[in-house]
Amino acid sequence: MNQLLADNPLVTTEWLAEHINDTNLVIVDAYMANIVGKEPIVYDEFCCLPKSRKLDVELDFCDHASSQIHALPTESQFTKAVQELGINSDSIVVIYDNQGIYSSPRAWWTFKVMGFEHVYVLDGGLPKWQEEKREVVTSYQQIPSLGNAVAKPNRHLACDSDEILHVIDTDAVILDARGEMRFLGKAAEPREGVRSGHIPSSKNLPFAMLLDNTTFKNKEILNSIFQERVPSNITKVFFSCGSGITACILILAAVSIGYKNVVLYDGSWADWGSNHNLPIE
Incomplete structure (x- = not known):
């Protein structure tokens, strides 16, 4: 089996x-x-x-x-x-x-x-x-x-804000699973004390884009969605969301189409957005 x-x-x-x-x-x-x-x-x-x-x-x-x-x-x-x-x-x-x-x-x-x-x-x-x-x-x-x-x-499969801070000025790809309005800072965060916006250089990929009602879209569509956001030379992709839950929907989709080196930012935006020492866009 x-x-x-x-x-x-x-x-x-x-x-x-x-x-x-x-x-x-x-x-x-x-x-x-x-x-x-x-x-x-x-x-x-x-x-x-x-x-x-x-x-x-x-x-x-x-x-x-x-x-x-x-x-x-x-x-x-x-x-x-x-x-x-x-x-x-x-x-x-x-x-x-x-x-x-x-x-x-x-x-x-x-x-x-x-x-x-x-x-x-x-x-x-x-x-x-x-x-x-x-x-x-x-x-x-x-x-x-x-x-x-x-x-x-396998601790390398998850990271904290320190690692994200070190990669935001590189060519690393950070995908954010939140909805577009929250990503753009045009909608208030659901958690008190969390700023609106997103991690610098991160890209938005709302998790709902990957789903066809209650199942994942087919692999051809998933490949197209990820290829629009992840250049072919990138070998490592970081994933974030509101608090580390829906980012894993993106990770699951990515792994299902062959991505190997994927990392969850466990604290995600609830962690980043509440730390006023960290930059936002």
């Missing part, structure tokens, strides 16, 4: 339906209560995919001791969270969310930053699964036992 997935971080609903009973498959609902930057899909009643387990992204996958809003978890926090989900070192993890593509990429990238390789995102998530009249249930799977997966961090 690993070989089938090796070159693509996304799985289809068809693939998941076919493999849903595989013994080492763990399905994770990347739950997030607060949806920012899009009109949320609202459900009359709770439902989830069969055999799925709940991961509260903001509660379980963020470091609450950090001053950042959505800081990546520490090694110990990550290890505790995934073990409590019953995830083992040899598990195949498929993550989805109830918005289609929203919080699942952030959970996926957190796994990647923490060195867990066999992790994928369900393209279209719960909305597509339901649209295709596939089975849903009204309760999460009971965790059979604690898992044994542990963090082995």
Whole structure:
């Protein structure tokens, strides 16, 4: 199964339906209560995919001791969270969310930053699964036992404001996933004390541009969108957004079309915009 997935971080609903009973498959609902930057899909009643387990992204996958809003978890926090989900070192993890593509990429990238390789995102998530009249249930799977997966961090996959400050005067590409009005500083930031504008030399790529309703656009369109913003000679791309969530949608799209050297600015604009010692445009 690993070989089938090796070159693509996304799985289809068809693939998941076919493999849903595989013994080492763990399905994770990347739950997030607060949806920012899009009109949320609202459900009359709770439902989830069969055999799925709940991961509260903001509660379980963020470091609450950090001053950042959505800081990546520490090694110990990550290890505790995934073990409590019953995830083992040899598990195949498929993550989805109830918005289609929203919080699942952030959970996926957190796994990647923490060195867990066999992790994928369900393209279209719960909305597509339901649209295709596939089975849903009204309760999460009971965790059979604690898992044994542990963090082995790839810290180069995320960075802080110091690294961004060092690259803004180079030919590095920084892509910002926020909407155009926020990027241009024409719309107020949703968080108190955060300035309006963007990181100098960064380019705007609103995450909604990559999506066709609840799924990613096809690879040809994604390639065209990225090629307009990332010169062919650039080997490293940095990604930012409001607080580190939707930037991961861009990262997932980039990885799905072959970009290798991608870095999340974890604090993103909430961090940069609140530090008055840092330049803005």
